[in-house]
Amino acid sequence: MKIYVRPNNIVMVGKAWEIRSKLRxxxxxxxxxxxCINALKxx
Numbered sequence: 001m002k003i004y005v006r007p008n009n010i011v012m013v014g015k016a017w018e019i020r021s022k023l024r025x026x027x028x029x030x031x032x033x034x035x036c037i038n039a040l041k042x043x
Contacts (some may be wrong), residue, residue, distance in 0.1 A: 001013065001015070002014065008037075009033075010033070010036065010040065
């Protein structure tokens with residue numbers, strides 16, 4: 001699975017179950033997409 005972080009969005013490429021799993025993981029830590037983008041930029 002690949003995750004591309006752009007200034008205003010996130011692009012996920014992979015199988016549907018991988019993307020759903022990653023979105024569930026993000027939902028545990030981040031409420032908004034913008035906070036998720038900022039956290040991914042810092043990594």
